[in-house]
Amino acid sequence: MRAAFTIAAKDLRQRTRDRSAYVIAFLVPFGLAAIFSLTLAKVSNESEFTATYSVVNRDGGEVARAFEEVVLGLDFVKLKPAATVAEASKLAEDGTIDAAFVIPAGFSATASAGQGGELRVITSPNASIGGLIARSIAGSFASDIDAVGLSVQTVLAGRGGSLHDPAVLSQLVERARQTTPTAVLDQNTAESRLFSSTTFYAVGMAVLFVFFTVQFGVRSLLAERETGTLARLLVAPMRPAWVIAGKALASFAVGIASMIALVLASSLLLGAHWGDPIGVALLVVSAVLAAMGITALVATLAKTPAQAEGYASVVAIVGGMLGGTFFPVSQGPAFLANLSLITPHAWLMRGFQELAGGASVLDILPSVGAVLAFAVVLGGIALARADRLVAS
Amino acid sequence: MRVGSDGPVLSCHGLRKRFDERVAVDGVGFTISEGETYGLLGPNGAGKTTTISMVCGLLARDEGEVLVEGRPVDPQAPDARASIGYVPQEIAIYPDLTARENLRFFGKLYALGGKDLETRVGEILDIVGLADRADEKTEKYSGGMQRRLNIGLGLLNRPRLLVLDEPTVGVDPQSRNAILSSVERFREQGMAVLYTTHYMEEAERLCDRVGILDEGKLLAEGTRRELVAMVGERDRVHLAATGNLEAAARVVGALDAVEQATHSEDGVDLVVEDARKHLPAILMYVGEQAHVTTVEVSEPNLEAVFLHLTGKALRD
Numbered sequence: 001m002r003a004a005f006t007i008a009a010k011d012l013r014q015r016t017r018d019r020s021a022y023v024i025a026f027l028v029p030f031g032l033a034a035i036f037s038l039t040l041a042k043v044s045n046e047s048e049f050t051a052t053y054s055v056v057n058r059d060g061g062e063v064a065r066a067f068e069e070v071v072l073g074l075d076f077v078k079l080k081p082a083a084t085v086a087e088a089s090k091l092a093e094d095g096t097i098d099a100a101f102v103i104p105a106g107f108s109a110t111a112s113a114g115q116g117g118e119l120r121v122i123t124s125p126n127a128s129i130g131g132l133i134a135r136s137i138a139g140s141f142a143s144d145i146d147a148v149g150l151s152v153q154t155v156l157a158g159r160g161g162s163l164h165d166p167a168v169l170s171q172l173v174e175r176a177r178q179t180t181p182t183a184v185l186d187q188n189t190a191e192s193r194l195f196s197s198t199t200f201y202a203v204g205m206a207v208l209f210v211f212f213t214v215q216f217g218v219r220s221l222l223a224e225r226e227t228g229t230l231a232r233l234l235v236a237p238m239r240p241a242w243v244i245a246g247k248a249l250a251s252f253a254v255g256i257a258s259m260i261a262l263v264l265a266s267s268l269l270l271g272a273h274w275g276d277p278i279g280v281a282l283l284v285v286s287a288v289l290a291a292m293g294i295t296a297l298v299a300t301l302a303k304t305p306a307q308a309e310g311y312a313s314v315v316a317i318v319g320g321m322l323g324g325t326f327f328p329v330s331q332g333p334a335f336l337a338n339l340s341l342i343t344p345h346a347w348l349m350r351g352f353q354e355l356a357g358g359a360s361v362l363d364i365l366p367s368v369g370a371v372l373a374f375a376v377v378l379g380g381i382a383l384a385r386a387d388r389l390v391a392s
Numbered sequence: 393m394r395v396g397s398d399g400p401v402l403s404c405h406g407l408r409k410r411f412d413e414r415v416a417v418d419g420v421g422f423t424i425s426e427g428e429t430y431g432l433l434g435p436n437g438a439g440k441t442t443t444i445s446m447v448c449g450l451l452a453r454d455e456g457e458v459l460v461e462g463r464p465v466d467p468q469a470p471d472a473r474a475s476i477g478y479v480p481q482e483i484a485i486y487p488d489l490t491a492r493e494n495l496r497f498f499g500k501l502y503a504l505g506g507k508d509l510e511t512r513v514g515e516i517l518d519i520v521g522l523a524d525r526a527d528e529k530t531e532k533y534s535g536g537m538q539r540r541l542n543i544g545l546g547l548l549n550r551p552r553l554l555v556l557d558e559p560t561v562g563v564d565p566q567s568r569n570a571i572l573s574s575v576e577r578f579r580e581q582g583m584a585v586l587y588t589t590h591y592m593e594e595a596e597r598l599c600d601r602v603g604i605l606d607e608g609k610l611l612a613e614g615t616r617r618e619l620v621a622m623v624g625e626r627d628r629v630h631l632a633a634t635g636n637l638e639a640a641a642r643v644v645g646a647l648d649a650v651e652q653a654t655h656s657e658d659g660v661d662l663v664v665e666d667a668r669k670h671l672p673a674i675l676m677y678v679g680e681q682a683h684v685t686t687v688e689v690s691e692p693n694l695e696a697v698f699l700h701l702t703g704k705a706l707r708d
Binding site for chain 1: 445448449450467468470471473474476478480481482483484485486488489493497498500501502503545
């Protein structure tokens with residue numbers, strides 16, 4: 001075992017003298033995380049959904065005012081005045097507004113009488129989402145009016161009351177005010193469960209680049225084979241397995257150091273929120289082990305260091321893309337989200353996302369387990385093929 | 393078990409290695425005693441490196457046995473390898489480490505440590521003449537300096553058996569001479585030296601005994617005198633020529649005095665009984681097919697032995 005530590009120490013000494021190591025292990029992932037989080041966060045903030053509606057109130061009754069208040073109470077809605085249906089139609093047509101609600105005269109009366117009423121929605125041809133939401137708001141309000149009206153009717157029937165009674169009408173309107181449209185855009189309440197863009201890209205780049213950082217172990221092994229130093233190592237009085245162990249130790253140390261540096265730097269300099277430190281440590285260790293397993297397996301298929309680097313880079317980038325290190329896979333089609341689970345990247349992103357959202361260590365154990373399974377299975381296959389790596 | 397000082401340092405026999413359908417080494421065996429230099433002489437691809445890879449435990453053999461000081465050598469049995477010093481054909485050093493760091497690293501792998509390690513590192517730096525530049529990264533060294541360090545690394549563990557795999561390939565004449573002188577000193581110090589080369593002159597200068605290897609088979613072995621005796625007191629003639637060299641070799645080979653005639657890119661090689669007497673006739677016959685520019689006549693040597701044994705020149 002002493003030989004393995006000697007080899008690892010030599011490799012680390014060489015690594016610390018290689019400036020490109022710092023670039024790959026820290027500067028590039030940190031830089032990309034910073035750039036992505038700063039630029040895309042701005043885009044994200046600017047693109048928060050808003051809708052502009054007009055309400056043409058030709059009724060003026062209690063129920064109509066209640067509807068206006070419901071629409072005004074929505075955070076994402078801006079109101080643009082329109083006095084007539086024709087004006088509202090023109091505004092919708094030219095895209096000034098997303099939709100217009102037209103409340104016909106007598107709407108309050110017919111709604112109060114439980115006779116229904118027509119709540120008309122004029123949508124802009126350019127605003128499909130805003131139009132859909134407008135229809136949803138109107139439909140929801142109408143349903144609630146119907147439901148409230150029906151329940152009041154039922155109560156009144158039992159008590160012998162009438163909807164024409166002002167007190168009853170007032171009660172009905174108050175109930176309608178308290179109804180909540182089904183179409184509610186909740187842009188902030190999910191914050192606690194989702195990455196901020198800064199945390200997302202810090203995690204994404206750390207996960208992506210650890211698969212590059214740990215490549216140096218197997219790459220150096222292949223380089224030693226190419227330059228002849230591997231033969232010299234293998235003539236020394238030690239088992240060939242210690243050579244592999246030494247390379248693995250050095251890779252592990254570099255991978256861990258790289259990820260810790262990224263966690264600290266992104267937390268302190270970018271404001272990323274990684275979550276429970278113990279959970280982060282578990283995921284970091286499993287990430288490094290999985291990256292080592294994959295890289296080692298890929299290296300057993302290569303004949304030269306350049307070939308190994310090429311193969312491992314393809315795996316790292318494709319895995320990173322598919323695993324959601326560049327963008328959340330949840331934004332893609334469902335099959336992509338399912339397919340992403342064949343990569344350790346996806347499990348790591350899931351685990352880190354849960355941690356960032358306040359999950360406990362216990363909560364992320366399935367993700368840790370999945371990532372370690374990649375490490376064990378792929379690393380095991382690589383070890384079984386390790387004679388190819390140390391064949392001089 | 394460790395044999396006494398009378399036994400061979402290296403004993404190997406029946407070595408056989410196959411790569412797919414190609415038999416790289418076929419039944420090779422030899423011994424080397426303390427203070428003896430044994431040369432494996434053969435052209436490129438003869439099986440020299442494969443043989444020493446098996447001797448050093450780098451390569452698992454299909455058949456045969458290797459014993460160093462009576463202990464079996466095997467990729468999975470590291471003990472016997474502690475007695476082996478290995479100098480690969482490539483310059484196998486770390487260019488981004490200094491010479492001292494290279495030596496320290498490999499010294500630790502041979503279980504040297506502390507003061508012993510530092511003392512031995514200093515000794516090696518003196519031996520290879522790099523003490524004054526020991527703390528420079530080796531990537532700044534000249535090729536000759538790197539080659540010297542390459543040899544020094546093989547001496548770190550005070551080996552009983554030093555294996556040098558064509559250490560002078562691609563080396564300038566001055567460095568080459570220094571390397572050969574070093575190997576002569578190692579022998580004087582009592583090391584058993586296994587030296588592979590395809591340079592006949594090196595084998596003749598350094599080796600107490602030579603094994604001639606071709607196409608994976610050990611065709612003959614012995615001292616230079618014993619090997620030369622195999623071809624008798626015949627002279628070797630090289631006719632540098634242009635023209636139809638194949639026809640020239642065939643025609644001149646028909647002469648009674650010419651025992652062997654081969655052709656190469658630049659001329660015709662002959663093994664001749666009393667060349668000086670038959671040279672006029674030889675030149676006349678060859679002159680019918682080719683234009684002879686120079687004539688070299690040499691005493692019997694290992695190259696002639698190789699030619700005699702294989703029917704081809706060593707440099708082929």
